[in-house]
Amino acid sequence: MGQKDQNIDVRALGKVAVLMGGSSAEREVSLMSGAGVLQALRARGVDAHAFDPSQSELCELKRAGYARCFIALHGRHGEDGTVQGALELLGIPYTGPGVLASSIAMDKTMTKRIWRAEGLPTPDWRQVASSEETEAALAALGAPMIVKPAREGSTIGLTKVTDPAQCAQAYLLASRYDLEVLCEQFIEGDETTCPILGEGAGAHALPVIRIVAPQGNYDYQHKYFTDDTKYHCPSGLPQAEEEAIQRLVVQAFRTLGCRGWSRADIMVRASDRQPFLLEINTSPGMTGHSLVPMSARAAGISYEDLCLRLLASATLDTPPGAVGGVAA
Numbered sequence: 242m243g244q245k246d247q248n249i250d251v252r253a254l255g256k257v258a259v260l261m262g263g264s265s266a267e268r269e270v271s272l273m274s275g276a277g278v279l280q281a282l283r284a285r286g287v288d289a290h291a292f293d294p295s296q297s298e299l300c301e302l303k304r305a306g307y308a309r310c311f312i313a314l315h316g317r318h319g320e321d322g323t324v325q326g327a328l329e330l331l332g333i334p335y336t337g338p339g340v341l342a343s344s345i346a347m348d349k350t351m352t353k354r355i356w357r358a359e360g361l362p363t364p365d366w367r368q369v370a371s372s373e374e375t376e377a378a379l380a381a382l383g384a385p386m387i388v389k390p391a392r393e394g395s396t397i398g399l400t401k402v403t404d405p406a407q408c409a410q411a412y413l414l415a416s417r418y419d420l421e422v423l424c425e426q427f428i429e430g431d432e433t434t435c436p437i438l439g440e441g442a443g444a445h446a447l448p449v450i451r452i453v454a455p456q457g458n459y460d461y462q463h464k465y466f467t468d469d470t471k472y473h474c475p476s477g478l479p480q481a482e483e484e485a486i487q488r489l490v491v492q493a494f495r496t497l498g499c500r501g502w503s504r505a506d507i508m509v510r511a512s513d514r515q516p517f518l519l520e521i522n523t524s525p526g527m528t529g530h531s532l533v534p535m536s537a538r539a540a541g542i543s544y545e546d547l548c549l550r551l552l553a554s555a556t557l558d559t560p561p562g563a564v565g566g567v568a569a
Contacts, residue, residue: 249553251286255308257552260324262293265316266397266418274527275313281548282311294318299327309555310335311548312524316394320524321347325558334555338499338523341558345497346523349423350391352497356518359496361489363518364426364508372409378424379405385427388412390419394522401427425519430511433476435490436525436533438550440500446487447536451476472532474539482509486516493518501554504533 259282261275262268275291282289292302294314302310310328312335318324320337322344328335338346345351353363367378368391379386379402388411389399398418400411415422432454436447451473476483490505504525507516525533527548537547 249549251549254287254552256306257282257287257289258292258302258305258307258310259289259313260292260294260310260319261313262295263314263316263319263324264295265314265319267315267319267394268295270526270528271313271315271319273529274315274531277527277529277544278311278313278548281545282552284545285549287549287552294324299324299331302328302333303331307333309333309552311552311555312336313527315524315526316397317347317392320394320522321392329558332557332559334557336551336555337501338497338503339558342498342500343523346499346503346521347392347394348421349389349520350421352520355496356493359492361493361496361518362515364428366426367424369412369422369424372412375402375408375412375422375424376405379408382424382426387423387425387427388415389423389425390415391421391423393418428508428510428517430514431478431509433478433486433507433509433516434504434532434536435486435507436502436504436536437490437494437499438502440554441495444491444494444499446490447533448474448539449476449478449483449486450474450532450536451478472535474535478509482514482516489516489518490521493521497521499523500556502533502551 259275259279261271263271279289279291310333320343322340325340325343329340350368353366356363365382369375369378375388384403386402388402398415400414402408402411412422432452433449435449437444439445453471455469486507493505494503503521503523505521506519508519509516534544534547
């Protein structure tokens with residue numbers, strides 16, 4: 242893989258914008274991801290520059306002559322298809338999945354519906370619109386239950402509910418971030434995550450990471466700002482389990498039409514070792530605590546080479562030269 246990265250013509254990549262910051266609840270993490278990517282690309286000789294869409298209009302990208310974008314935005318207006326759509330209109334290739342895949346993957350409820358329709362395992366769920374419906378979901382799904390915004394990331398607005406008395410507060414917290422609130426059956430077992438690189442038949446999984454958080458609480462703080470959480474890569478899982486997870490995440494990635502890269506989160510149920518898909522992140526973190534770089538290192542891919550490889554894969558949904566759906 243290193244040899245392949247060495248064959249990338251850095252000059253042919255042109256002037257590159259690293260999109261970071263933005264206006265979502267994950268702005269702080271995005272700034273950290275973007276700073277890491279920017280430094281890595283510059284270390285590889287790329288003409289890369291920071292660009293914060295919350296501070297500058299996206300149309301400035303065209304005026305400034307940017308040839309492609311590395312999307313290091315997280316959350317709304319970053320990995321939900323909106324910035325991807327804007328870049329499609331501007332004709333500037335970008336990293337990660339396209340408009341439709343990004344939009345679907347950001348909506349956890351829609352993602353679960355598609356996965357379930359395709360026969361892929363995901364925990365049972367209910368979409369709710371009130372604290373009363375949240376209580377009814379707890380009665381149906383059983384305790385513990387996860388209550389979270391349907392279209393946020395990084396465990397923002399998430400509560401683990403074990404008692405009906407907690408439902409009102411859990412719903413209130415999640416609804417601060419999204420009108421759509423998702424109640425999800427809690428799967429007791431090993432928490433894992435697995436990145437995917439590539440596209441279509443060429444998509445492949447990187448090594449699985451097993452996550453062990455204090456008291457099983459893998460929240461926003463433990464994800465990004467403490468060293469208390471333990472990450473095992475190699476995962477320490479039996480080889481057959483690791484391979485089953487890798488096959489599953491590639492299926493999940495392809496089913497949503499993803500390309501470039503993503504990272505899927507999976508719970509492995511302790512009782513029968515069945516893996517369950519939780520969600521897929523189409524613009525994963527690239528901070529010092531982030532998991533895609535950790536998994537890539539285990540596969541022999543350095544952080545800098547990973548960033549360069551992802552940048553080289555930047556593309557558009559619209560075929561080059563297509564006008565109005567007909568090739569020019």
